[in-house]
Amino acid sequence: MSSLAANIRAAFPALQQSGDQVPFIYFDGPGGTQMAKQAIEGMLAYITGGMANLHGAFPTSVGTDNLLLEGRKAVADLLHCAPEEVAFGQNMTTLAFSIARSLGSFISSGDEVVVTEMDHRANVDPWVTLAKDKGAQVRFIELNPDTYTLNLDRLDELITEKTKLVAVGMSSNVTGTVTDVRRVIARAKEVNAIVVVDAVHAVPHLPIDFQELGCDILFCSAYKFFGPHIGIAVIAASLFEKLQVYKLAPAPQQIPDKLETGTQNHEAIAGLIGAITFIEQLGEGHTRRERLVSGMQRIEEHEQQLTDRLESFLRQMPGLKLYRAAEGTNKTPTFAFTLSGIKARDVTSWFAEHYHMCIADGHFYASTMADKLGVNPMGGWIRIGLAPYNTMEEVVLFEKGLKEFMATH
Template sequence: MSLPLDPHDLRAQFPALRRTVDGQPAVFFDGPGGTQSPERVIDALSGYLRRGSSNHGGPFLTSRETDAASDAARAAMRDLLNARRPEEIIFGQNMTSLTFSLSRAISRTWQPGDEIIVTRIDHDANIAPWLLAAEDRGATVRWLDFRPEDCTLALDTLPALLTPRTRLVAVNYASNAVGTISDVRRVVELAHATGALVYVDAVHYAPHGVIDVQTLDCDFLACSVYKFFGPHTGVAYGKYELLDSLTAYKVRPASDEPPGKWETGTQSFESLCGVAEAVEYLASVGGPAGSRRERLVRGMEAIRAYEATLSEHFLRGATRIPGLRVYGITDVENLAGRTPTFAVSLAGRTPEAVATYLGERGFFVWHGNYYALAAMERLGQEPEGLVRIGFVHYNTTEEIDRLFAALAELAGRDL
C-alpha cells in the first residue's frame, strides 16, 4: 500500500517553484521535457565543485572522493532500476548518446537480412539510432504501430512482426508525447521467444512509476536523470553478460570490463553527485524505514497514486473547455494505462499560439513534436505538432484549475 503524498510539503524542497511571472507563481507543466531539482541535488553538485574536484583513479584525496561519488551514483541507480549489480549501470552524456553508442555495438552482431522492430509511438532517440544501424548492416526494419484513437500500442500485431531473424525490438516504457504506458513485460516475453533482444526507452516513465529491470527481463533500458529531478546525465542499464560480450567503441587504454568499457571520456562527476541525491530524494518520498530499494518502491508508488489524481482532475476538467481535444487515453477508469502527460489541441489556434499565450501567463508548456516525430506523423499532426501539458508530483490541482481558466479565456476570444 502506497503512502499518501502531500505535494505542498515536497514543493518546499524545490527552489525553482518559487519563481513568479508578472507577480503570479510560475506553473511548471513542462516536466516531460525536464523537471526541476530539489535543494539537495543542487547542493550536491555545487558541494563537489566547492570541495575541489579531480579526475578518477588517482592516489590522492580528491580523486578518491571522485571514485566514491561515482560508486555512490552507480549504486543509487542500481537500486532505482533494481539491477543485479552496479556494473550493469552505464553513465553518459544523455540517453540519446548512449543509445547511439549501444546501437553501434549491438548491430555489429547483425547480418544482412536480419530484422529489427521499432514503434511509431517512440521518441526518435529510440528509433533513429536503430534505423541508421539497420542501414549500415543491411537489416530490415519493421514497424509496430499504435492505435490513433487512444494511442495504445498495437501489441496484438507484434507476434506477426517477429520472425526467427528478428534481432532486436526497441520500445518505450511510456510515450513522451501522449503518455501511453507500454506493456514492456509482454514485449519482452514475445521478443525473447524468438531470440530477439529488447531495448527499452524509460526516459519518460522514470519519474512516474517503479522500474524493475529484473522483473521486466529487458536486455537494455535507458533513462535520463534530468527527467526525474536530477542533473543532465544519461543512464543505461544492460545485462552484464551482454555488456561484457559486446564490443564497445572506446579508446584503447580504457577498461575492457563493464561499466568502464562503455563510458567514454571523462564523466561529469559533479553531475554524478546529483544523480545519487536525485535517487535519495525519490527514496525519501517513501519514508525512512527499510532499504533504499524498498523506500524507492514505496515512494514511486505514492507518486504514481498521487499523479493519477492529477490526471483524473485534468481529464474531467478538459471536457469543459470549448474546442479542447485530448489525444491518447481519456478514460478516467484506465489511468493505469497512462502517465500524467497530455497532448492537446485547441480549435482555431495553432499549438505555438496556445503555448505562447500560456507562457506569457506563467504556464510553461511545450508545443511541436517533442522528437516523437513518428507519432505526430501517425496522428496527422506534422509539421505543427500538438501542445504538451505534463504533470509531475510537485504539481497541484490548484495549478490545473488556473490552467483551465487561462484556456477557457483563450478559447472564448475572437479569432
C-alpha cells in the first residue's frame, strides 16, 4: 500500500478493522463515499457543543450563524465561486426542483429546454417538468451508444434562439465519461440560455472552477466527497438575484438565504466543512483554494494508478461488456459492466457474501441511458467506483474474485 493511500485510509473510521470483524471493501463511492473523520468530528463538535437556530443574540445562535458563513466560504474555495452564491439543501434533487420552480418566469410556451440522454434524472426531470408546466419543448443531446459519450456535433441545431435552458452533466455517474461541458456552455451562451451543470459525480474526482466554467447553476453533494448527506447549489449572483423563489413571507429576501427554506441541517454543514478540510490537508499552497486544488490533484493521481490497472483487467475479461469510453476521453474512476447471461444483482450479492465488497447494481437513475443501451433486462449495470481510500491490493482482490465468480457460474 502506498504511503498516500495509507495516510488517506487513516482518515476514515469506517475502514478501520475492529476485532475479528472482516472489514468491508468499499467500491460504492459513486453512490456515496465513506465519511472522513474531519467531517465526523465537525458534526460531533457542533452537536455536543450546544446547538441553536439562527439570528439570536446568544452565543450558540451566533455560532450557528458563523457556521453557515464558514460553510459557504469553504465551498466557495472548493468550487471557486463567491460565498453568497452557495446555497444548501436536502440534496441535489430537492434543490433542482426548487430552482426549476423559481425559473418559471424565464420559460414560456414555444421555448425550448435542452437536456441529455446520459444524465442522472436529477438533472433531467426538474427541467422537463418545468418545460411541461410552461408549454415548452424538450430536446435531448443524444448519447452515442458506441462511444458512451454525448454527441456534441449537433449543438448548433439543438441549442437555438428558442433555447432558454440547457442542463448537462459534467461526468456520468455510470460510465465515468467527463463531458466537454465548456463546449456546451459556450454554445448556450451564444443564445443567452441558462446553463445548469450537474457536478455531483465530478466534484469527488476533479478540481472545479465555477467562475472559469461560466455556467449559471452548478450542483454537488457532500456525501459524494467524504461528508454528510447535504446538497449544494452554486448559482451565479446575477441570476440568483432575479430568482423568484417560493418562500415564507418573513424569510430573508437576500441571496443565498432566500432559497434555503426552513431551518437548514446545521450539523451537516459542520460536517461539510470537515470534509473540505480533509481534501485541503492532502494538498499544498498558500491559500485554502490552492491547497484544495493541490489535494484534488493528488487524489486524481492516486485514483489514476488504480484505474489503469482495473480498466486493463476489465477490458480483457471474457464474457464481460465494459461500458466505458475509449482512451483519449477523460473519465472518472467509475466502471459499469455487465456479464453475459447473468443478472447484475447475482454478481453484487455474491461479492458481498464472499469478498465483503460493496459493489452496486442497477440503472443508477441514468434511466434514459440504461434504456438506450438495453441493460435493464439484466437488472442494470454492475458498477465499481474507486475512491481515494481504495488501494491496489483491493483492486487485485476484486480481480481474483471476478475470476472465481466467472469460473463457478
